[in-house]
Amino acid sequence: MKIAIVCYPTFGGSGVVATELGLALAEKGHEVHFITYRQPVRLELLSKNIHFHQVDVPEYPLFHFQPYELALSSKLVDMVKLHQIELLHVHYAIPHAYAGYMAKQMLAAESIQIPMVTTLHGTDITLVGNHPFYKPAVTFSINNSDIVTSVSQSLKEDTLNLFDIQKEIYVVPNFIDIPKKVSSVSKCQREFMAKEDEKIITHVSNLRPVKRVPDVIEVFKRIQEKIASKLIIVGDGPDREHCEALVSKLNLNEKVVFLGNSNEVDKILCFSDLFILPSQKESFGLAALEAMASGVPVISSNAGGLPEVNIDGESGFLSPVGDVESMAKNALKILASEETLNSYKKRAIEVAMKFDTHKIVPQYVALYEKALTEVSK
DSSP states (O other), rough: OEEEEEOOOSHHHHHHHHHHHHHHHHTTTTTEEESSSSSTTTTOBBBEEEEEEEEOOOOOOTSOOOOHHHHHHHHHHHHHHHEEEEEEEESSSIIIIIHHHHHHHHHHHHOOOEEEEEOOOOOHHHSSTTTTTTTHHHHHHTSSSSSSSSSSSHHHHHHHSOOOOOSOEEEOOOOOHHHHHHHHHSOOOOGGGOOOOOOEEESSSOOGGGHHHHHHHHHHHHHHHTOOOEEEEEOOOOTTTHHHHHHHHTTOTEEEEEEOSOOOHHHHHHHSSSSEESSSSOOHHHHHHHHHHHTTTTTEEHHHHHTHOOOOOOOOTEETTTHHHHHHHHHEEETTTTHHHHHHHHHHEEEEEEBBBBHHHHHHHHHHHHHHHHHHH
């Protein structure tokens, strides 16, 4: 198949999953074309089966905001015709499904029929999409997609509750190539980040308020009072300055490291002992899955799709949103002894294996084939 993938090319979960999906499809022999405004961060190498087409948005003084959706839909039309692309897979309802629908209509006017698969990731539904300004466009885009998927059962239920959806929504969870992930790090180099007797606690996110990063720091404060430890915070965002101030206020400057955005998350997780994700909302929890795949047990909230990923008492523990005392108590339970910690690390990998690439990508391929069959009728 010749597939166009439209996604955000950033560190966010949707962009990461879309990129990994494209790489996995290319390995299976499919021709994949990424179409977005910048080369995705995890798309390090192009190959004969992987192509990148940049969407440029010319600036016109007439427009107060430059029309990315218009530029994207036009680029999709051009690329479909130039490369004989057979299917569009867009990640995020707006603006991508909206632009994809416009491209489909322009192509249909030239007697080119192409199906569109739309994957819902979270904030396109629960935050942006539910805004009164955008809700009609999101509803329209979903209902006019040929196939709709969501990354968790929780997100599917939110979508059906918030919108008047006439399409079936298929749950296809996020995934990781676990064997590749484990083999990608040859040496952890733990000694660079912590002393031999210190445990390493990690958090990875875009440091937005919804991630509740101050809760990570509060939980860590309680952990390090009982067990020598270091906290590594990976990522950047609007809450970073507030979190750095909180670290100073709690006298934890020598214990907390802010690394900013990093392409070496695998190396960081390699030497981590515990991962904390106390999010207010989480449609799936890809960061938790990546930790588990690296053998790092997870302390998380029970928000959204997290209970579908982090199995309470198995790969880690779940607590109510904001309950830092419960999270700290559960963290100390896991870190109580090397034997206990190693047991949770082993089970974290076992739970993560349910989301291995080789189990999930075939589900997308089956839906692509279904979409192609239906559009050809």
